[in-house]
Amino acid sequence: MQVSDKLTRQLTEVKYLTADNADRYRCIMRIFFESYEKLRYWLYQEDVYNEMITHEYFKDYRIEQCQQDLASLTEWKNLLTIQDTRKVTSIEAFKNKKFRYQMSEYSVEIERLVLRLENLLVEGGSLEPTLLERIRMHLEKLTTIAAADAAEVYTWWNDLNNDFIRLNQNYQDYIRDLNSVKAEEMMKTREFLIFKDKLIEYLRGFIKGLQRNVGIIEEIIRNTQKETIDSVLQKVKDYELSIPRLDVEVSEEMIAEKSAGRWQSIHDWFVGRGSQENEAGKLFDATNDIIRRITRYAAQLSERSSLGANRREEYLKVASVFQKCKDVSEAHRLSAMIFGLERPVHFKGDMNRETDSMNQEVYEEAPLRHLLKPRIRYYQEKTKRSSMREFSPEKEQIRKQIITQHLKDQEKISALEENGEIVFSHLPMLETRVREILLKWLSDALEHPDFQGKTEDGRAFKLQIEPLAERCVVRCEDGNFTMPATRLVFLD
Numbered sequence: 001m002q003v004s005d006k007l008t009r010q011l012t013e014v015k016y017l018t019a020d021n022a023d024r025y026r027c028i029m030r031i032f033f034e035s036y037e038k039l040r041y042w043l044y045q046e047d048v049y050n051e052m053i054t055h056e057y058f059k060d061y062r063i064e065q066c067q068q069d070l071a072s073l074t075e076w077k078n079l080l081t082i083q084d085t086r087k088v089t090s091i092e093a094f095k096n097k098k099f100r101y102q103m104s105e106y107s108v109e110i111e112r113l114v115l116r117l118e119n120l121l122v123e124g125g126s127l128e129p130t131l132l133e134r135i136r137m138h139l140e141k142l143t144t145i146a147a148a149d150a151a152e153v154y155t156w157w158n159d160l161n162n163d164f165i166r167l168n169q170n171y172q173d174y175i176r177d178l179n180s181v182k183a184e185e186m187m188k189t190r191e192f193l194i195f196k197d198k199l200i201e202y203l204r205g206f207i208k209g210l211q212r213n214v215g216i217i218e219e220i221i222r223n224t225q226k227e228t229i230d231s232v233l234q235k236v237k238d239y240e241l242s243i244p245r246l247d248v249e250v251s252e253e254m255i256a257e258k259s260a261g262r263w264q265s266i267h268d269w270f271v272g273r274g275s276q277e278n279e280a281g282k283l284f285d286a287t288n289d290i291i292r293r294i295t296r297y298a299a300q301l302s303e304r305s306s307l308g309a310n311r312r313e314e315y316l317k318v319a320s321v322f323q324k325c326k327d328v329s330e331a332h333r334l335s336a337m338i339f340g341l342e343r344p345v346h347f348k349g350d351m352n353r354e355t356d357s358m359n360q361e362v363y364e365e366a367p368l369r370h371l372l373k374p375r376i377r378y379y380q381e382k383t384k385r386s387s388m389r390e391f392s393p394e395k396e397q398i399r400k401q402i403i404t405q406h407l408k409d410q411e412k413i414s415a416l417e418e419n420g421e422i423v424f425s426h427l428p429m430l431e432t433r434v435r436e437i438l439l440k441w442l443s444d445a446l447e448h449p450d451f452q453g454k455t456e457d458g459r460a461f462k463l464q465i466e467p468l469a470e471r472c473v474v475r476c477e478d479g480n481f482t483m484p485a486t487r488l489v490f491l492d
Contacts, residue, residue: 013077015076024061027058031052036103042100044098044101045070045101070099070101078104078106078107083099127174127203128166129209131170132212132214134159135217138156141156143224150236150238150239154239164265175290178290196294203290222271233260241255322335409433421489421490427474430475442463459492462489463486465484466485
């Protein structure tokens with residue numbers, strides 16, 4: 001994309017299509033366009049007004065409104081004005097400025113576009129194999145036309161480009177219509193069965209023309225020398241530069257770029273660029289895809305129409321054929337031929353087969369049973385109910401072990417008492433179990449506001465810390481630790 005002033009400026013010429021009073025503006029511009037096609041380029045205000053009031057829609061239209069509308073269209077550059085001084089007989093008449101109006105170039109193209117849009121559903125697109133044949137015939141003359149004069153080359157070049165543009169626009173519009181939502185809905189109706197065969201025949205005829213011409217065109221383009229193409233494009237450029245144009249600036253670079261771009265488009269359409277598929281191949285695939293879709297919808301409609309038919313005779317015929325089978329193996333083969341696998345289910349996992357032989361048939365192997373679970377959100381497996389066991393013997397045994405262990409702990413701690421108290425600085429080597437009990441008593445007493453606590457058997461004790469803050473070392477089997485000189489005094 002080349003950003004220029006023409007691309008970035010606002011198109012005020014299209015304002016009359018959406019502005020207020022667009023009905024009046026559009027009708028005035030249509031009057032100018034119809035006059036333009038009849039080679040009447042200049043119109044007076046009275047001509048426009050007289051044409052407008054001939055229609056019932058504008059029966060209340062006034063000359064002042066017409067003057068305002070023409071002024072607005074002139075301001076938007078839709079109309080060009082020139083003062084008519086031929087019939088002026090006084091200074092007052094000259095001051096009134098009687099104008100003639102003419103359509104601008106932009107307005108002519110805008111009205112042509114609007115007309116095409118209005119007739120879009122009527123014209124539509126098409127697939128014409130004759131355009132491909134015409135393009136092939138034009139390209140076959142490429143080598144000989146390079147030696148002709150510039151006027152003949154320019155005529156040949158315009159014919160080639162016009163056919164190519166028509167081919168592009170027609171096939172794009174037609175394929176777009178067939179891929180539209182409206183076409184999809186139409187293909188699902190029963191009325192489409194009547195139209196189906198004619199449409200498929202039309203598409204296949206285009207595909208045959210595409211296959212017949214594209215290969216030849218591609219070979220011609222590939223075998224044409226670059227000097228021949230450059231000579232043709234140079235003559236086209238020279239001829240366009242020789243055409244006199246008023247108020248239009250045409251540079252040599254613009255014409256050369258336009259001509260080279262059009263030839264590159266033709267090259268890419270039939271040959272492709274680099275490793276990319278050419279546009280002809282894409283059109284071939286798109287057309288085949290449409291034919292397959294049409295056939296599929298037609299088959300579905302046919303099956304739907306025969307869905308409610310009585311198939312009693314068919315079932316009887318199938319049953320009689322099965323009855324004539326010699327053995328089960330032949331019946332299996334017949335079943336696979338008639339019914340097939342409508343919904344095959346595949347299981348993947350560690351399945352242990354009795355043999356790894358590839359010649360072993362399915363019916364000769366043992367069946368594999370697989371438990372299926374329902375695929376619902378709140379599924380839970382059923383729990384197996386069991387009776388409550390009696391654990392009294394185990395509980396009694398554990399109780400005895402705890403009592404025995406407690407008595408042993410009491411004996412070991414009683415051995416540490418000296419006159420109803422335990423002095424931590426006089427303790428011998430302690431076992432791990434005894435150390436844990438003493439530290440627990442110590443922790444309970446420290447948490448009490450009066451530094452008191454109770455043992456497991458209910459004896460009350462009080463914690464006393466030496467006032468001099470002496471420290472002692474308590475030796476244990478799993479290590480030694482230093483603590484303040486402390487004693488536990490039992491109160492009973």
